[in-house]
Amino acid sequence: MDIFNAIIQVLDSTIRLSVPLLLACLAGLYSERAGIFDIGLEGKMLVGAFAGASAAAVFHSALIGLGTAVLISVAFALVHGFASITHRGNQIVSGVAINFIAAGSTIILGQAWFQQGGRTPALQPGERFEAIIWPGADAIRDVPIIGPIYAELISGHSILVYFAFAMVPFTWWVLFRTRFGLRMRAVGENPAAVDTAGISVAWLRYRALICTGILTGVAGAYLSMVQNGGFVKDMTAGKGYIALAALIFAKWKPVNAMFACLLFGFLDAASIRLQGSPLPLVGKVPAQFMQALPYVLTVILLAGFIGKAIPPRAGGVPYVKER
């Protein structure tokens, strides 16, 4: 039973660790499907995390925190749009700039406002999103197998976790069942076709970026208001980049994205769990090795196992009317 409990614990933390990746990955999916590469997921998550924790601490409300996180993150997404859609700038450069601005400004503003070395004040109950205990979770906790699965894995997460997983089918539905999704996919593949059909390429891409901003904002809020009780500098720690890797790995498809993020989350959870304890056959493995595994895995799987990942064809190319 110990092994079973250990597995449940690892899976439980897999879910928790996957959520920011999943939100960021879906965020990237919106912008990249619309033909805008977004390397600035990391930065937008970070400003979201900072804005969320700050507002929640100041206004003593988790909801205001979440709203602020989304607002600021969308604002950064619009800056990326202004540079790369309106002014046809290089999308990578713009994204990198956003990451730098986010990393620097969160520390400076955090220190200026709260004087805690770049941290925000620790959030009190009511300022964070609490775990939701599903009905009957405690009652059946002791039922073998089903009990722990229900009580640990399904019940007992914050609302943002359920939101993240609900976004997977929702995003699929938007992409493949709505007019906005059809046009968004088209503009990422052949913006000229969208333009000649009488649809504004720029407005469509801006809307996709707003979706990106909302999701990275929620991802940031999750980091600073659920996973942690406040903002810590550089707390995204490369999750935006792993999300991008997951997006490529998932071939820009929402359901695949969920599995990719769960896999990366699992590797992360396993690396924490196995830290210091020897593995069978190989012995003790350095923690850095496990942390590098998601990236190594992406390279290996992309190189040979999942077939060619074809990005949206117009990705990264500013649209210029010409013939």
Place this chain on the structure above:
Amino acid sequence: MAQAAIELVGINKSFGAVRANRDINLEVARGTIHGIVGENGAGKSTLMSILYGFYQADSGEIRVGGKPVSINTSNDAIALGIGMVHQHFMLVDNFTVLENIILGAENDALLKSSIAKARSELERLEREYGLEVDPDAVIEELPVGLQQRVEILKALYRGAEILILDEPTGVLTPAEADHLFRILKQLKDQGKTIVLITHKLREIMAITDTVSVMRQGTMVATRVTKETTVGELAELMVGRRVLLRVEKGQSEAGAVKLSVKNLTVKDSRGVTMVDNVSFDVRGGEIVGIAGVAGNGQSELLEAISGIRQAVSGEVMLDGKPIDLTGKADPGELRDRGLAHVPEDRHHVGLVLAFEENENSILGYHDDERYLKGPFLNIDAIMADAKEKIEKYDIRPANPRLKTANFSGGNQQKIVLAREMEQDPGVLIVGQPTRGVDVGAIEFIHKRLIAMRDQGKAVLVVSVELDEIRSLSDRILVMFAGRVVGERGPDATEGELGLLMAGVEHQEAAE
């Protein structure tokens, strides 16, 4: 005459310094097929893009069904019943036919009802016009002929009464083209108005009712198709430019320097553009290749200069074979004494953002003369550039000036100076005087004749018939990828015009 479906009055459009359309007037009657012919770059596509709201005219008026309208976006054009089939299809390759059809013409925010409507509408269009296509097929898996059909269906689905087709047969096989023409005739019988843009005169004669000819941004003539001939249209298209005839002596042709045998070249779409072409160029002669633009001359030049891989054929340079179907590259050809002045100096001949002196050695920058150890020898390069500037009268005489700031004629001289001063055995020149002022034309022609008199083999490709006649010792005419005739320098314009239009070629084939 039936009521006009479209009238264009005094349309002007410039792109920077280039006047793509000047004072265009055009009237297309309802329920007819109207052809617009002209060479590449004559301004046909620009004009139609204005009509479709892709560009806005600088001045002028558009009337649809007699009423003045303003078309600022493609949406306006679609709302007025104008549909366009673009030369490069405006389709999303990994979408299905249905998804492409409804894109931009959806009923509401959800796709379900749009897809159902499009499916039944496609069935109706299929019944009425015989436009069969599998609605669930993915575009990139369809042959180009069917992709084009989807484009037509897209326009009809949006209720187009006026259909513009931009070079529709460029990507089609002859059988597909014939099928397209049957469809167009059927659309016309149902009362649709069709504007067909092309540079292929055969198509104009085959299906249009009236035809307008464009040349260098102006509308030079409109004719009733039945009352005109291919010869007349060809002459109108190519035009007669006033050109000073450069004095030249009799050529003294020597040994064969460049020999091309059975060369076949396909373009990037896989369409055969050069079809089994053979010819020789001897030292001391200028061979000119005439033809309406788009008949394979560009691809021929690209293949011989090593830019484009040939499918098959043998080419001998100075009696030694070069493998154009495989490894040969422009650098190797240069080393073996073949210099090339490309047709498109902006994209192929020059790097416009570079300084003049850099462009004047580009491609020869590995030459020892310009190197000091592993580094460029700036002094030598500048001295060399100054020498060329003086010899070729390049103005302004500033080797440090950015190349983009030179006029077209001077840019062309920079390329010519670079290639000619390498003292090549064979010189290939594409469009030697395109976009070049009259003074520079004369200078360039004189240099080319001087090359010939030094015993070099010169191959000139030009769409300017006068230029070909004035320079060449022998004239080859290309049509539809083949050399359809060879004439002396005293061939008449009419005679060459007929060859260029493929008339004799077709008669021989029939």
